[in-house]
Amino acid sequence: MSEQSKVSPARRRGLADEVADRIREAIFSGAYAPGEQLREVELSGEMDVSRGPVREALRVLEREGLVRCAWHRGTTVTTLSTEDVAELDSLRGALEDLAVREVIARASDEDLASVAKTADMMERAVDAHEMVRWDIAFHDAVFAAAGHRRLADAWDGIRCQVHLFLLTRIGRSTEGYLDCVPREHRELVAALRARDTDTALGLFATHRRHAVDVVTGAADAS
Structure with missing residues (x-):
């Protein structure tokens, strides 16, 4: 048998x-x-x-x-509800905060150069959809530079939903988008290269909040 x-x-x-x-x-x-x-x-x-x-x-x-x-x-x-946006933003924030701390503590100069390269590519984006792709690529590079496999896996689990969230953001408004996003990411790179944890965490949080405000309409109300 x-x-x-x-x-x-x-x-x-x-x-x-x-x-x-x-x-x-x-x-x-x-x-x-x-x-x-x-x-x-x-x-x-x-x-x-x-x-x-x-x-x-x-x-x-x-x-x-x-x-x-x-x-x-x-x-x-998928159409993201208000609850979806809140949950996704809170989880993304928790993962990115850890990624920023790990990058500042462990990333090599070569790792940071890879992050900076994706930020530089944003200057060449010809439309909002291409900018979204480079935005996602930037955060891919940050999580890769953290050198934390399980953290990278956790990011990969929400990556497509974050992409959808950013598409929702440009669906609401693209006013100033092509100009402000590269500038924000250059500031993020500078804080990472300076190994300035508090500044980097604050800038990443502000970067996320800008997008959430557009999606939820808070930017219009302010």
């Missing part, structure tokens, strides 16, 4: 992963806006694949927080 296998057979998921990548990219590029419905039949037709990989891809994106599935509405691109 043969010994029973301890693991189930592996399945190839390459096609579903590719479909998820393409839908995610369409969301990040603004082709699918928050609240927009994603229909399996239409997606499978546009991408010339069966509905199975599309369904599997949408499950991946749901776990990432980019889409929401409901029996009465189908699948839609």
Whole structure:
């Protein structure tokens, strides 16, 4: 009698992963806006694949927080509620505060140069969507420079939702956005390079608060 296998057979998921990548990219590029419905039949037709990989891809994106599935509405691109924004901001703040402390304590000059390079690339952004991508890349570099694997994994768990949050921010307003974001990030880099923990923590908090204020409408009320 043969010994029973301890693991189930592996399945190839390459096609579903590719479909998820393409839908995610369409969301990040603004082709699918928050609240927009994603229909399996239409997606499978546009991408010339069966509905199975599309369904599997949408499950991946749901776990990432980019889409929401409901029996009465189908699948839609996530629209962040006030509670979503508050929870995401508080968690992001906790992770970034630790990342800043770790970067200042441990990062090499080469690590900081990588962070600075992403800030420099913001000067070349031609539109708000490209600026959002460089904003995310900047924070990727900060978490990488922290040299803390589990912290980086935690950031990766909310990264797509932060991207969606920033898309929501530019959906509310882009007034002054292309000018102010590079300046804010240059200030963040300067504080990290100076190894000034208090200043860096304050600047990162202010940077986050600006975006939250735009999304929640607080910037208009002030």
